[in-house]
Amino acid sequence: MLTMKNISKVFKTDLVETHALRDFNLEVNEGEFVAVTGPSGSGKTTFLNIAGLLEGFTHGDYFLDGVNISNLSDNKAAAIRNEKIGFIFQGFNLIPDLNLAENVEVPLRYRGFSAKERQRRVQEALDKVGLGARMKHLPSQLSGGQQQRVAIARALAGEPRFLLADEPTGNLDSLMARQVMELLEEINKAGTTIIMVTHDPELARRAQRNIQIVDGQVCDFTLYQGGQAHVAQTEQKVAS
Amino acid sequence: MFLYYVDLAWRSIKKTPVLSLLMVLAISIGIGITITTLNVYSMMSFNPAGERSDRLNAIQLWSQGVNSWDEYHSLVTYQDVMNLRQSGIPKAQAAMFRTGAAVQTDDPEFVPILRGIRVTDSGFFSLFSVPFLYGGAWDKSVDSDPQYQLVIGEKLNQSLFGGENSVGKTVYLNRKPYHVVGVIKEWNPQPKYYDPLNGAFNSAEQLFVPFSLTPIEEFDVWGNSSGWKFEPMTGYQSRLNSEKVWLEFWVDLPSEESRSAYRSFLSHYVEQQKQLNRFTDDKAAADSVQLSNVAEWLEMNNVVPEDNKILVGLSALFLCVCLVNILGLMLTKFLKRAPEVGVRRAIGASRGQIFAQYMVEVGVIGLFGGLLGLLWAWLALYSLSAKFDVADGLTNLSMSMWVITPSIAVGTALLAGLYPAWVVCRTKPSVYLKSQ
Numbered sequence: 140m141l142t143m144k145n146i147s148k149v150f151k152t153d154l155v156e157t158h159a160l161r162d163f164n165l166e167v168n169e170g171e172f173v174a175v176t177g178p179s180g181s182g183k184t185t186f187l188n189i190a191g192l193l194e195g196f197t198h199g200d201y202f203l204d205g206v207n208i209s210n211l212s213d214n215k216a217a218a219i220r221n222e223k224i225g226f227i228f229q230g231f232n233l234i235p236d237l238n239l240a241e242n243v244e245v246p247l248r249y250r251g252f253s254a255k256e257r258q259r260r261v262q263e264a265l266d267k268v269g270l271g272a273r274m275k276h277l278p279s280q281l282s283g284g285q286q287q288r289v290a291i292a293r294a295l296a297g298e299p300r301f302l303l304a305d306e307p308t309g310n311l312d313s314l315m316a317r318q319v320m321e322l323l324e325e326i327n328k329a330g331t332t333i334i335m336v337t338h339d340p341e342l343a344r345r346a347q348r349n350i351q352i353v354d355g356q357v358c359d360f361t362l363y364q365g366g367q368a369h370v371a372q373t374e375q376k377v378a379s
Numbered sequence: 380m381f382l383y384y385v386d387l388a389w390r391s392i393k394k395t396p397v398l399s400l401l402m403v404l405a406i407s408i409g410i411g412i413t414i415t416t417l418n419v420y421s422m423m424s425f426n427p428a429g430e431r432s433d434r435l436n437a438i439q440l441w442s443q444g445v446n447s448w449d450e451y452h453s454l455v456t457y458q459d460v461m462n463l464r465q466s467g468i469p470k471a472q473a474a475m476f477r478t479g480a481a482v483q484t485d486d487p488e489f490v491p492i493l494r495g496i497r498v499t500d501s502g503f504f505s506l507f508s509v510p511f512l513y514g515g516a517w518d519k520s521v522d523s524d525p526q527y528q529l530v531i532g533e534k535l536n537q538s539l540f541g542g543e544n545s546v547g548k549t550v551y552l553n554r555k556p557y558h559v560v561g562v563i564k565e566w567n568p569q570p571k572y573y574d575p576l577n578g579a580f581n582s583a584e585q586l587f588v589p590f591s592l593t594p595i596e597e598f599d600v601w602g603n604s605s606g607w608k609f610e611p612m613t614g615y616q617s618r619l620n621s622e623k624v625w626l627e628f629w630v631d632l633p634s635e636e637s638r639s640a641y642r643s644f645l646s647h648y649v650e651q652q653k654q655l656n657r658f659t660d661d662k663a664a665a666d667s668v669q670l671s672n673v674a675e676w677l678e679m680n681n682v683v684p685e686d687n688k689i690l691v692g693l694s695a696l697f698l699c700v701c702l703v704n705i706l707g708l709m710l711t712k713f714l715k716r717a718p719e720v721g722v723r724r725a726i727g728a729s730r731g732q733i734f735a736q737y738m739v740e741v742g743v744i745g746l747f748g749g750l751l752g753l754l755w756a757w758l759a760l761y762s763l764s765a766k767f768d769v770a771d772g773l774t775n776l777s778m779s780m781w782v783i784t785p786s787i788a789v790g791t792a793l794l795a796g797l798y799p800a801w802v803v804c805r806t807k808p809s810v811y812l813k814s815q
Contacts, residue, residue: 184809193725193809214729221727228812232722236390246726248383293726305812 140301140332141167141190146199148185148355159185160196160355167301167334172327174346175336182355183336184305190334191224191303192216204300221250225294225331229306231286233278233293239265240274243293250297264292268322284315291322301332308342320345380732381739388740395712399744402708406748409701410788411755416687416694418760418780423580423683427568428507428673435506436638437676438463438628440649441667444659447607451669453576453680454603454624457593462648464500464522468641469630471502474590476626477577478598482586483551484539494535496552496586497574498598503587504530504563506631507573512536514546514561517589525591529557532585536562550586555596557588572673574627575680577602593619600625622657632670642670702795709799713737720803721811730804737800738793745792749785756784 146163149156159182167173177183188194189201192211200209208219226232233242240261247257265271268288270281278286287307294302304323308316320342327333335346343349349361392399426432439451440459455463460474478498481491503509504516513536517528529550536545549556570579592598597615604625612618618625632638645668652658658667671679720733728736757776764774 188809191725193812194807214731217724217727217729217732220725226725226812230812232718232725232812234719234722236394245723248380249723249727249729249732297727 140169140171140204141165141334142200142202143190144200144202146189146201147197148182148189148194149197158355160189163199163356165350165357167332169300170327170330170332171348172324172333172346173335174343174349175334175352176338176340176343176349177352181352183352185355186352187303187305187334187336191226192220217249221246221297223300225297225299225302227287227290227294227302227304227307229309231278231283231290231310233286233289235278238275238277239270239281239289239292242278242289243296246293246297260296260298261292264296265289267295268292282315283311284318287311287315287319288322291319291326295326295331299331301334302326304333304335306336306338308337308339316342380735384736384739385743387736388743391712391716391740392743398708398712402705402712402744403747403751405701405704405708406745406788406792407751407755409698409791410749410752410784411759413691413694413698413787414752414756414780414784415759415763416690417783418756418777419774420683420687420691421777421779422775423570423687424677425569426674426677427570427572431508432673434631434633435673436630436632436641436670438630438645439669439671440645440658441660441662441669442622442624442652442658443607445661447660452605452624453627454605455626455628456622456624457619457626460626460628463628463645466641466644468632468637468644469502470633470637471505471631472629473500473503473506474626474628475499475503475574476598477574477584477601479601480552480586480598481554482535482539483554485549489539491551492538494586495584495601496588496598497584498588498590498593500590502631503573503629504561506629507568509566510564512562512564513544514559517560521589522591525589525595527555527557527592528560528589530561530563530587531559532563532583533565535585552586552588570677570682572677572682573629574602575677575682576627579677579680579682630670638670642668645670698791702791705792705795706798709741709796710802713799713803717803717806718811720806721808724806724808725812733806734800734804737803738796741792741796741800742789745789745796746785748792749788752788753781753784756780 143163143165146160147158148160149158163182163186175183175186185194189196192208200207202208203219203223208216211219234245237245243261243264244257247260252260261274262271265274268291270285270288270292273281278289281289302323307323308319311319323333323335324345335342337343350357352358428435437453438455439453440455441451442456442459443452464472464474466472476498477495479493479495482494483489483491497503500522501516501519504511512533516530517526521528529552531539531545531550536542539545539550540548545559545562548559550559551557567583571581571583594615602625604623606621606623608622610617610621610623612621630641632641646664649658649664649667653664660667723733760774760776
């Protein structure tokens with residue numbers, strides 16, 4: 140479903156070049172739940188931004204659903220983000236002036252759905268995260284865990300093919316984090332592919348596969364089956 | 380999406396009321412000043428003759444001698460008027476000047492009032508499309524066979540006769556009885572194009588009497604009277620026979636043929652006068668006549684002073700200064716919302732959609748600024764009218780301004796908003812998503 144081949148990302152200033160990703164290779168299959176771990180500054184977020192078409196890259200090829208999307212125009216990238224990709228952020232990133240329903244509705248507006256369709260999807264998405272009765276509340280009236288659930292509802296409302304989560308539990312206490320994680324697992328079971336960046340090894344272990352990034356390269360990946368690690372590789376592998 | 384953007388704009392305005400108010404004020408002040416000067420300018424430069432502008436022509440003759448005035452005078456002599464009136468080419472023609480007299484009625488209780496009077500020919504009323512409420516102009520024969528008849532205005536008819544049909548009644552001008560033959564409807568062309576020399580924005584006269592009475596009644600001249608050479612004035616008759624210019628002469632030439640024929644007639648007339656040793660300048664006869672249509676006439680007589688044009692330019696510059704201020708305020712306001720833009724971009728908004736959202740917000744602010752600016756302009760014009768005795772014709776907010784003002788306000792706001800909206804729509808979503 141998602142294939143990255145020899146992706147490099149270089150941030151340049153007048154004085155210095157920083158290689159955020161170098162010869163990065165990865166394949167994620169449909170329906171997978173992949174955790175991405177690694178130390179701070181290793182390139183996890185850069186990878187996620189590139190995967191989510193929020194940033195371009197310097198070299199390499201990126202295939203999404205078999206289509207090379209290396210040189211997409213801004214409008215096409217926005218349309219793909221809107222249609223195929225859902226985002227969940229550590230800081231929730233809800234729009235504070237909009238109530239829950241309006242927040243969830245935002246991507247649907249850009250997609251051009253009718254008011255009736257939007258209403259149906261918003262209701263369904265908020266019901267799914269257990270906040271269907273609080274549609275008119277503002278984000279500031281909710282706890283952190285609830286806000287993250289709204290962010291998940293917003294990501295789900297457009298029925299995306301895959302969900303990118305950047306430390307979705309980073310700002311939550313353990314109880315809330317567990318609830319959010321259970322929700323993500325449920326979503327994954329329903330067929331949505333999830334790529335989750337996390338620092339928490341416990342959470343990473345709950346994914347089907349854990350990819351570790353160090354210095355902008357995949358240096359290790361572990362396949363979990365039935366809670367046990369089956370494969371471990373310590374060098375850059377092209378999962379092809 | 381447009382209504383969605385309007386809704387977002389309204390929320391944004393409510394969220395930052397002080398900043399939004401500052402922007403609205405900046406636009407409104409710039410717009411208010413611009414519209415005030417523009418309104419005065421447009422009122423001044425309005426051509427009330429409309430479609431008839433080209434066919435109505437004021438006559439000017441190079442009647443002065445050598446080493447005299449080096450341009451055409453707007454007025455002509457009595458003898459020239461009397462000669463030119465003989466032509467049958469114009470569809471209508473009218474000589475005119477302004478005088479004044481004490482006005483009285485048969486009512487002994489009525490206190491005489493001093494009023495300006497237009498002394499003119501019967502053709503005046505058709506030339507300038509004067510509408511009648513009762514009766515009409517005096518007969519054409521009166522132009523050569525003087526009769527004590529007059530036409531009065533609706534306002535004067537109201538004060539003299541309580542607004543009833545006064546045709547046939549008597550009005551006394553300097554105690555001499557005149558019979559009312561017509562009452563004109565409210566008519567006050569602004570600028571007063573038929574006589575801009577006596578105050579282009581003064582009101583039209585309420586009394587009109589036959590020009591043919593001039594030598595008999597020896598009306599005073601309430602206007603310009605100029606001579607290019609010394610002539611002893613021993614009485615009214617010597618004024619009539621002199622080379623003094625003090626009359627305006629208008630003709631209606633509805634077609635190109637009639638204009639050409641009349642121009643030829645005037646050239647022959649000048650030639651004839653040269654042979655009579657009246658027009659002594661060696662200028663060619665064809666170059667010694669000038670026909671000016673209404674637009675040319677208004678320009679020639681500086682109805683819109685140069686100062687006013689400069690003022691419009693200055694106010695436009697002031698609007699530009701406001702525009703730059705608004706640009707800065709908008710940039711501040713929009714960049715504060717860059718994180719929100721980052722989120723919107725991440726979840727599917729294109730740059731175009733973000734740009735449109737912010738331009739709509741700018742437009743809404745501009746609209747509020749325009750409406751407030753309209754209020755400022757109205758107040759400024761009202762103050763001009765109330766405090767400085769500026770002619771009403773210049774201080775009425777023209778109907779077109781009710782459309783032009785919001786349009787200019789929205790237009791300038793959009794112009795000012797282009798850069799801030801462009802900057803914010805180019806926000807890289809990834810920069811803000813972590814930092815929120």
